Amino acid sequence: MSFINLKDKIVQVKIVYYGPGRCGKTTNLEYINKTYRKQIVSEMVSLKTHGDRTLFFDFLPFDMGKIKGYDIKIQLYTVPGQVKYNATRKLVLRGVDGIVFVADAMAKQREKNIRSLNQLHENLVSYKESIFKIPLVMQYNKVDLKEHGIPTLPIEVLEKDLNSRLKVPYFEASAITGYNVATTLKKIISSTVISIQKKLL
Amino acid sequence: MNYGIVSQEQLEQIDTILTDKLIKLGVDCVIIIDMAGNIITAKDNGESKYDVYSFAALAAGNFATVDAMAKLVGEQEFSLLFHKGQDSNIHFSKIDDELLLISMFGKDISLGFLRLNVVDVIDKIRLVWDRK
Numbered sequence: 349m350s351f352i353n354l355k356d357k358i359v360q361v362k363i364v365y366y367g368p369g370r371c372g373k374t375t376n377l378e379y380i381n382k383t384y385r386k387q388i389v390s391e392m393v394s395l396k397t398h399g400d401r402t403l404f405f406d407f408l409p410f411d412m413g414k415i416k417g418y419d420i421k422i423q424l425y426t427v428p429g430q431v432k433y434n435a436t437r438k439l440v441l442r443g444v445d446g447i448v449f450v451a452d453a454m455a456k457q458r459e460k461n462i463r464s465l466n467q468l469h470e471n472l473v474s475y476k477e478s479i480f481k482i483p484l485v486m487q488y489n490k491v492d493l494k495e496h497g498i499p500t501l502p503i504e505v506l507e508k509d510l511n512s513r514l515k516v517p518y519f520e521a522s523a524i525t526g527y528n529v530a531t532t533l534k535k536i537i538s539s540t541v542i543s544i545q546k547k548l549l
Numbered sequence: 550m551n552y553g554i555v556s557q558e559q560l561e562q563i564d565t566i567l568t569d570k571l572i573k574l575g576v577d578c579v580i581i582i583d584m585a586g587n588i589i590t591a592k593d594n595g596e597s598k599y600d601v602y603s604f605a606a607l608a609a610g611n612f613a614t615v616d617a618m619a620k621l622v623g624e625q626e627f628s629l630l631f632h633k634g635q636d637s638n639i640h641f642s643k644i645d646d647e648l649l650l651i652s653m654f655g656k657d658i659s660l661g662f663l664r665l666n667v668v669d670v671i672d673k674i675r676l677v678w679d680r681k
Contacts, residue, residue, distance in 0.1 A: 351583060353590075354555065354560070355555075360587040395610075404610055404614075407606040409606075423606065442585050442609075443586070443587070
């Protein structure tokens, strides 16, 4: 549920990066934080374990400028990817407006991507939301690993596994180098803002 | 999906309640957030400079976690959520299923006195909110 403040003309939009453990959700946010430092007023908040794994969420707020006189404040969250943390994943999804599903393109992670996407579907259902209706963008991360000789899944396979029914926009990406990180972000912001506009009209 | 929209008039009324009942009492900063971590309104004494957006995200997470723990031990909710520090303290109070009132205050105010006022504030805010 995005929150709209008619007095100060502010719209707050919640976008969540979801995906299996170690797929690069936090790396996406870190890259955005580093690259767009000037636009970001606050520090990125990361709640992580000693082993540098996300424990609860990462949070990165930034201003996107104005649309029709309203200040758009984008709030990016990640969920903890590890299987055991589904209770906290669900908490982070509360009131979500748009989702980036970060899939790990490494061949050995194929199963985990599918399982994570299925759980996203279930978690959304528990909030009476539908994965088919909520603004969603797929990001196939770690495509740079191919160059290092690590087996990755071809895009056709990822598309078939994850996006054959959803048919949402997708991007190959490499969060660590920044390849398509901004493209993914722009796409989810525009889909989400359009969806909010539609619901308000 | 219902969007949280609050009118200018309602916000002004809520802001007045917060200022009269809490800020004038000596509370440093009061924030009303929803459970998704969005800020509904924030009022401060003009001196405190908190990063309220990060604060709201963390507070919503914190509250949701404690709420989930309550359910695990068979409680409906833990109604008092309070963090005490050397110089500043934070008090959380649920307004309804969607809204949370957070007060940050120093050592000049006693917790009991704050709680009494918070109860009063919440009653008044509910009246404004229900008119939505």
